[in-house]
Amino acid sequence: MTARATYPFAGKTILITGGAGDIGQATARRFAADGAAVVLLDLNEVKLAEVKCELEANQIPVATFCCDVTSPLDVANAFAGAIERFKRLDYVFNNAGYQGLFVRTDEYPEDDFEKVININVTGVYRVLKVAAQHMRTVGGGSIVNMASYAGVIGPPNMLAYSASKFAVIGITKTAAKDLAPYQIRVNALSPSLIGPGSLWTRQTKLQAGAQSQYYDTDPKVVEQQMLSSVPMRRLGSLAEVANGVAFLMSDEACYITGFNLEITGGQ
């Protein structure tokens, strides 16, 4: 434990929503490796318990909370529990998200549109607000909101998701201005095609089934079609996303706020 004091995030605590998912887990490992204590919030209790076990086995201070970001009570309780345990949250990674269905605009179902907006926009707002209230009381902090390259370009068949991630970038820019006087930085991250992972597998399969003019009906062909639009001609890795979060949170980015960091491009 003594050696951890020399690490870049030693003495800091990060709270991650969607902490049991692919990117949440990768980011938790990244920050833990650099000395941070980790708080993970997610709907998925089973996966949360697995990550907790893994981190504790490596002597990482960790707390997990089963939390639905669409529930104000869940969010308030999880933050209260985290603050009780670690006293101060230095970083909040507002990362929980749902990709939505892959359906052409004229047929996109209203209930799924609402679900996507509720998790990806209202959930992000809710976590951001509670995080900002806490950070004001402790003199500052850094927040990264998970957007997506879909919130920059608007890919086909992803109406709700695209709308939600454009909204996250807007939320980030306004929040950055509102919170700068309190030494709270707010940035967004917009990964494009990241994998291997559950969302990459899901999106190639669902795009293949969406009967659109843009993609083949074979998911393997869709993978190649998507990758051919990426300048680097490969998927971004989970570790590369975590590195982006780490940079935006770090003191090296101490003058960066209201920024949307795009990772890999393409689509």
Ligand SMILES: NC(=O)c1ccc[n+]([C@@H]2O[C@H](COP(=O)([O-])OP(=O)(O)OC[C@H]3O[C@@H](n4cnc5c(N)ncnc54)[C@H](O)[C@@H]3O)[C@@H](O)[C@H]2O)c1
């Ligand atoms: N993987 C990618 O290619 C990619 C690209 C761009 C953006 N993103 C964004 O990154 C974030 C994480 O994605 P991922 O790839 O790790 O996906 P994932 O599905 O592995 O993880 C998402 C996590 O969010 C949790 N979650 C969903 N709804 C929730 C809710 N209401 N309350 C609390 N937790 C909830 C899920 O249980 C899951 O553990 C998402 O916001 C996603 O939109 C991912």
